[in-house]
Amino acid sequence: MTxxxxxxxxxxxxxVADRLTARGLSVRVGSRSATPSFAWEDRSTWPAALEGxxxxxxxxxxxxxxxxxxDDVKAFTELAVRSGVRRLVLLSGxxxxxxxxxxxTVQESGAEWTIVRCSxxxxxxxxxxxxxxxxxxxxxxxxxxxxxxxxxxxDIADVAAAALAxxxxxxxQVYELTGPxxxxxxxxxxxxxxxxxxxxxxxxxxxxxxxxxxxxxxVPREEAEGLSALFTGILDGRNASVADGVPRALGxxxxxxxxxxxxxxxxxx
Numbered sequence: 001m002t003x004x005x006x007x008x009x010x011x012x013x014x015x016v017a018d019r020l021t022a023r024g025l026s027v028r029v030g031s032r033s034a035t036p037s038f039a040w041e042d043r044s045t046w047p048a049a050l051e052g053x054x055x056x057x058x059x060x061x062x063x064x065x066x067x068x069x070x071d072d073v074k075a076f077t078e079l080a081v082r083s084g085v086r087r088l089v090l091l092s093g094x095x096x097x098x099x100x101x102x103x104x105t106v107q108e109s110g111a112e113w114t115i116v117r118c119s120x121x122x123x124x125x126x127x128x129x130x131x132x133x134x135x136x137x138x139x140x141x142x143x144x145x146x147x148x149x150x151x152x153x154x155d156i157a158d159v160a161a162a163a164l165a166x167x168x169x170x171x172x173q174v175y176e177l178t179g180p181x182x183x184x185x186x187x188x189x190x191x192x193x194x195x196x197x198x199x200x201x202x203x204x205x206x207x208x209x210x211x212x213x214x215x216x217x218x219v220p221r222e223e224a225e226g227l228s229a230l231f232t233g234i235l236d237g238r239n240a241s242v243a244d245g246v247p248r249a250l251g252x253x254x255x256x257x258x259x260x261x262x263x264x265x266x267x268x269x
Contacts, residue, residue, distance in 0.1 A: 002052050003164050004085075006030035006038065007059035011123045012091060015157030016057050016164070023165055028053065040072050050080055055087035055164050058106070064092060064099035065234075066226045073102040077109045085111060087171075089163045091156070092117040094176060095239040103174070114163035115174040116156055119239055122179070122257060123153040125192065126264040129219070129227070134268050137200050139189050142207045142231045147182035149242045152255040159249045176243035180254045188257060195261035196268045207232055 003020055007013035008029030020027045028049065030038035036048035040061060050056075058076065060069050077088065090106045093099040094117050106113050124130050133139045156177055163170035183191065186202040193200040205213070207228040214224035246254035 001054045002026045002028055004028045004030050004038075004049060004053040004056040006057060007061055007091075008034065010059065010061065011121055011127055011153045012156050012160065013057065013059055015153055016160045019157055019161035020164060023161070025165060040076075043072075043075065046076060046079055047083070050083040050085065053080070053083065053085055055089075055166075056080055056085050057089050057091070057160055057164055059091040060102070062223055062226060063096075063230065064102050065096045065230060066098075070098060070101050070105070074105045077105050077111075081109050081111050087112045087164065087166070089114045089116065089160050091160070093234070094119045094178070094243075095234050112171045114160075114170045114172070116159055116163075117174060117176050117245070118156055119149050119151045119178045119243075121153050121156075122150045122255075122260045125188070126260075126267045129214070131267065132217075134189075134192055134200055137198065139185060139200065139202045140205045140210070140213065141185060141202070142205055142210045142228055143185045143202075143235050144204070144232075145184055145186065146235045146237050147184050147187075147240050148235065149178035149180075149182050149239070150188065150257050150260075151177045151179050151246075152260055155246045155250070155254050159246065162249065170249065173249070175245035175249050177245040177249075178241075178243045178254065180242060180256055182240060182242065183257055191257055191261045192268060195258075195265040200268075 005013050005017045008017045009031045017027050030049050032039050038045050038049040088106050088111045103115050189200045189202040210228050211224045215221050
Protein backbone atom coordinates (compact mmCIF):
# COMPACT_ATOMS: atom_id res chain seq x y z
CA MET A 1 0.00 0.00 0.00
CA THR A 2 1.30 3.45 -0.95
CA UNK A 3 -0.15 6.44 0.89
CA UNK A 4 -0.06 9.89 -0.70
CA UNK A 5 0.27 12.72 1.82
CA UNK A 6 -0.64 16.04 0.23
CA UNK A 7 0.99 19.01 1.88
CA UNK A 8 3.60 16.53 3.03
CA UNK A 9 6.04 19.29 4.01
CA UNK A 10 3.43 21.37 5.88
CA UNK A 11 2.36 21.55 9.51
CA UNK A 12 0.15 18.47 9.54
CA UNK A 13 1.38 16.68 6.41
CA UNK A 14 4.97 16.15 7.50
CA UNK A 15 3.77 14.88 10.87
CA VAL A 16 1.38 12.46 9.18
CA ALA A 17 4.14 11.26 6.84
CA ASP A 18 6.53 10.72 9.76
CA ARG A 19 3.99 8.65 11.66
CA LEU A 20 3.16 6.48 8.66
CA THR A 21 6.84 5.94 7.87
CA ALA A 22 7.45 4.93 11.48
CA ARG A 23 4.79 2.25 11.02
CA GLY A 24 6.77 0.87 8.07
CA LEU A 25 4.23 2.04 5.47
CA SER A 26 5.12 3.32 2.02
CA VAL A 27 4.60 7.10 1.88
CA ARG A 28 4.65 9.45 -1.10
CA VAL A 29 4.96 13.11 -0.19
CA GLY A 30 2.77 15.38 -2.27
CA SER A 31 4.55 18.72 -2.70
CA ARG A 32 6.11 20.88 -5.40
CA SER A 33 9.59 19.75 -4.37
CA ALA A 34 8.80 16.01 -4.37
CA THR A 35 9.37 13.52 -7.17
CA PRO A 36 6.89 13.24 -8.75
CA SER A 37 5.83 16.76 -7.86
CA PHE A 38 2.33 17.80 -6.86
CA ALA A 39 0.77 21.25 -7.02
CA TRP A 40 -2.89 22.05 -6.47
CA GLU A 41 -2.73 24.81 -9.07
CA ASP A 42 -1.28 22.47 -11.73
CA ARG A 43 -3.64 19.58 -12.38
CA SER A 44 -1.21 18.02 -14.83
CA THR A 45 0.87 16.95 -11.80
CA TRP A 46 -1.96 14.99 -10.19
CA PRO A 47 -1.95 11.72 -12.22
CA ALA A 48 1.73 10.91 -11.59
CA ALA A 49 1.37 11.67 -7.89
CA LEU A 50 -1.60 9.27 -7.70
CA GLU A 51 -0.01 6.40 -9.61
CA GLY A 52 -0.06 3.24 -7.48
CA UNK A 53 -1.62 5.06 -4.51
CA UNK A 54 -4.28 3.30 -2.43
CA UNK A 55 -4.88 5.91 0.30
CA UNK A 56 -4.47 9.68 0.45
CA UNK A 57 -4.32 12.45 3.01
CA UNK A 58 -5.98 15.44 1.40
CA UNK A 59 -4.94 18.83 2.78
CA UNK A 60 -5.58 21.94 0.71
CA UNK A 61 -3.34 24.99 0.75
CA UNK A 62 -3.97 27.61 1.90
CA UNK A 63 -7.45 26.63 3.17
CA UNK A 64 -10.64 24.93 2.02
CA UNK A 65 -12.48 28.23 2.51
CA UNK A 66 -10.43 29.93 -0.21
CA UNK A 67 -11.91 30.49 -3.70
CA UNK A 68 -11.41 27.54 -6.02
CA UNK A 69 -10.77 25.02 -3.25
CA UNK A 70 -14.02 23.11 -3.72
CA ASP A 71 -13.51 22.68 -7.47
CA ASP A 72 -9.96 21.45 -6.93
CA VAL A 73 -10.90 18.99 -4.18
CA LYS A 74 -13.82 17.65 -6.22
CA ALA A 75 -11.65 17.12 -9.31
CA PHE A 76 -8.85 15.56 -7.28
CA THR A 77 -11.21 13.22 -5.42
CA GLU A 78 -12.80 12.00 -8.63
CA LEU A 79 -9.40 11.39 -10.23
CA ALA A 80 -8.10 9.66 -7.09
CA VAL A 81 -10.98 7.18 -7.02
CA ARG A 82 -10.63 6.49 -10.75
CA SER A 83 -6.91 5.90 -10.16
CA GLY A 84 -7.53 3.24 -7.51
CA VAL A 85 -7.46 5.18 -4.24
CA ARG A 86 -9.67 3.32 -1.77
CA ARG A 87 -9.24 5.43 1.37
CA LEU A 88 -9.37 9.23 1.77
CA VAL A 89 -8.70 11.33 4.86
CA LEU A 90 -9.64 15.00 4.44
CA LEU A 91 -8.22 17.80 6.57
CA SER A 92 -11.12 20.20 7.00
CA GLY A 93 -11.90 23.42 8.84
CA UNK A 94 -14.33 23.74 11.71
CA UNK A 95 -17.24 26.08 11.11
CA UNK A 96 -16.43 26.66 7.42
CA UNK A 97 -19.40 26.09 5.06
CA UNK A 98 -17.03 26.02 2.08
CA UNK A 99 -15.00 23.27 3.73
CA UNK A 100 -18.10 21.23 4.44
CA UNK A 101 -18.93 21.26 0.73
CA UNK A 102 -15.57 19.58 0.10
CA UNK A 103 -16.33 17.14 2.90
CA UNK A 104 -19.49 16.05 1.10
CA THR A 105 -17.51 15.45 -2.08
CA VAL A 106 -15.18 13.08 -0.23
CA GLN A 107 -18.06 11.38 1.58
CA GLU A 108 -19.88 10.74 -1.70
CA SER A 109 -16.77 9.58 -3.58
CA GLY A 110 -17.30 5.85 -3.12
CA ALA A 111 -14.01 5.51 -1.24
CA GLU A 112 -13.65 4.76 2.46
CA TRP A 113 -13.39 8.18 4.12
CA THR A 114 -12.57 9.97 7.36
CA ILE A 115 -12.97 13.71 7.99
CA VAL A 116 -10.70 15.52 10.45
CA ARG A 117 -12.43 18.86 11.02
CA CYS A 118 -10.07 21.10 12.96
CA SER A 119 -10.01 24.30 14.94
CA UNK A 120 -7.12 26.78 14.67
CA UNK A 121 -3.72 25.11 14.90
CA UNK A 122 -1.52 25.85 17.91
CA UNK A 123 1.40 25.56 15.48
CA UNK A 124 0.32 28.77 13.73
CA UNK A 125 2.05 30.43 16.69
CA UNK A 126 5.26 28.38 16.45
CA UNK A 127 5.65 27.50 12.76
CA UNK A 128 3.27 29.73 10.86
CA UNK A 129 2.38 33.31 10.14
CA UNK A 130 2.09 34.31 13.83
CA UNK A 131 5.60 33.20 14.83
CA UNK A 132 7.44 36.43 14.01
CA UNK A 133 4.82 38.59 15.79
CA UNK A 134 5.20 36.36 18.87
CA UNK A 135 8.97 36.83 18.76
CA UNK A 136 8.43 40.58 18.45
CA UNK A 137 6.09 40.51 21.44
CA UNK A 138 2.98 41.88 19.69
CA UNK A 139 0.38 39.69 17.97
CA UNK A 140 -1.70 42.03 15.78
CA UNK A 141 -4.68 40.30 14.16
CA UNK A 142 -8.22 41.20 13.05
CA UNK A 143 -9.64 38.75 15.60
CA UNK A 144 -12.54 39.54 17.90
CA UNK A 145 -12.52 38.81 21.62
CA UNK A 146 -13.93 35.36 20.96
CA UNK A 147 -12.48 32.16 22.44
CA UNK A 148 -11.09 29.38 20.27
CA UNK A 149 -10.21 25.78 21.28
CA UNK A 150 -6.77 25.73 19.62
CA UNK A 151 -5.75 22.22 18.53
CA UNK A 152 -2.26 20.71 18.40
CA UNK A 153 -1.07 19.55 14.97
CA UNK A 154 0.43 16.46 16.62
CA ASP A 155 -3.05 15.42 17.72
CA ILE A 156 -4.33 15.97 14.18
CA ALA A 157 -1.50 13.85 12.77
CA ASP A 158 -2.13 11.04 15.24
CA VAL A 159 -5.79 10.85 14.19
CA ALA A 160 -5.08 11.13 10.46
CA ALA A 161 -2.29 8.54 10.52
CA ALA A 162 -4.48 6.05 12.37
CA ALA A 163 -7.25 6.50 9.81
CA LEU A 164 -4.88 6.23 6.82
CA ALA A 165 -3.23 3.11 8.21
CA UNK A 166 -6.61 1.45 8.47
CA UNK A 167 -6.78 1.18 12.25
CA UNK A 168 -10.26 -0.03 13.12
CA UNK A 169 -13.18 2.28 13.72
CA UNK A 170 -12.17 5.41 11.81
CA UNK A 171 -13.89 4.78 8.47
CA UNK A 172 -17.00 6.92 8.03
CA GLN A 173 -16.17 9.14 10.99
CA VAL A 174 -16.25 12.94 11.18
CA TYR A 175 -13.87 13.96 13.97
CA GLU A 176 -14.08 17.53 15.26
CA LEU A 177 -10.61 18.09 16.65
CA THR A 178 -10.05 20.79 19.25
CA GLY A 179 -7.92 21.42 22.29
CA PRO A 180 -9.33 20.76 25.76
CA UNK A 181 -10.20 24.40 26.61
CA UNK A 182 -11.15 27.74 25.12
CA UNK A 183 -8.72 30.67 24.86
CA UNK A 184 -9.04 34.10 23.27
CA UNK A 185 -6.02 35.32 21.34
CA UNK A 186 -5.29 37.67 24.25
CA UNK A 187 -5.29 34.72 26.65
CA UNK A 188 -3.12 32.70 24.27
CA UNK A 189 -0.64 35.59 24.25
CA UNK A 190 -0.57 35.48 28.06
CA UNK A 191 0.17 31.74 27.97
CA UNK A 192 3.02 32.34 25.52
CA UNK A 193 4.40 35.15 27.67
CA UNK A 194 4.42 32.87 30.70
CA UNK A 195 6.28 30.19 28.74
CA UNK A 196 9.02 32.48 27.41
CA UNK A 197 9.32 34.75 30.44
CA UNK A 198 8.80 38.07 28.66
CA UNK A 199 5.79 40.13 27.52
CA UNK A 200 3.72 38.93 24.59
CA UNK A 201 0.51 40.89 23.99
CA UNK A 202 -2.39 40.73 21.58
CA UNK A 203 -3.75 43.81 19.84
CA UNK A 204 -6.75 43.90 17.55
CA UNK A 205 -6.35 45.59 14.18
CA UNK A 206 -8.77 46.20 11.34
CA UNK A 207 -8.84 43.77 8.40
CA UNK A 208 -7.40 46.49 6.21
CA UNK A 209 -4.51 47.10 8.60
CA UNK A 210 -3.80 43.39 8.82
CA UNK A 211 -3.76 42.91 5.04
CA UNK A 212 -1.50 45.93 4.53
CA UNK A 213 0.92 44.69 7.19
CA UNK A 214 0.98 41.13 5.85
CA UNK A 215 1.60 42.30 2.29
CA UNK A 216 4.41 44.55 3.52
CA UNK A 217 6.04 41.45 5.02
CA UNK A 218 5.86 39.49 1.78
CA VAL A 219 2.54 37.64 2.05
CA PRO A 220 0.71 37.56 -1.31
CA ARG A 221 -2.28 39.90 -1.18
CA GLU A 222 -4.79 37.19 -2.12
CA GLU A 223 -3.55 34.98 0.73
CA ALA A 224 -3.52 37.88 3.19
CA GLU A 225 -7.08 38.80 2.28
CA GLY A 226 -8.16 35.18 2.63
CA LEU A 227 -6.61 34.92 6.09
CA SER A 228 -8.25 38.17 7.11
CA ALA A 229 -11.61 36.85 5.95
CA LEU A 230 -11.10 33.72 8.05
CA PHE A 231 -10.39 35.79 11.15
CA THR A 232 -13.40 38.04 10.66
CA GLY A 233 -15.73 35.30 9.45
CA ILE A 234 -14.95 32.19 11.46
CA LEU A 235 -14.05 33.86 14.75
CA ASP A 236 -17.60 35.03 15.36
CA GLY A 237 -18.42 32.63 18.19
CA ARG A 238 -19.57 29.70 16.05
CA ASN A 239 -16.58 27.61 17.15
CA ALA A 240 -16.49 28.70 20.79
CA SER A 241 -16.93 25.18 22.12
CA VAL A 242 -14.74 22.18 22.87
CA ALA A 243 -15.32 19.00 20.84
CA ASP A 244 -14.50 15.39 21.71
CA GLY A 245 -12.80 14.34 18.46
CA VAL A 246 -9.33 13.71 19.89
CA PRO A 247 -10.40 11.55 22.86
CA ARG A 248 -12.99 9.77 20.71
CA ALA A 249 -10.44 8.90 18.03
CA LEU A 250 -7.38 8.25 20.20
CA GLY A 251 -8.71 7.34 23.64
CA UNK A 252 -6.68 10.09 25.35
CA UNK A 253 -7.11 13.80 26.12
CA UNK A 254 -6.20 16.48 23.62
CA UNK A 255 -2.98 18.39 24.28
CA UNK A 256 -3.35 21.63 26.21
CA UNK A 257 -2.12 25.01 24.94
CA UNK A 258 0.04 25.55 28.04
CA UNK A 259 1.94 22.31 27.30
CA UNK A 260 2.40 23.42 23.70
CA UNK A 261 3.72 26.83 24.79
CA UNK A 262 6.25 25.34 27.21
CA UNK A 263 7.48 22.76 24.70
CA UNK A 264 7.97 25.38 21.99
CA UNK A 265 9.31 28.19 24.19
CA UNK A 266 12.70 27.97 22.45
CA UNK A 267 11.04 28.82 19.11
CA UNK A 268 9.57 32.03 20.49
CA UNK A 269 12.84 33.48 21.73
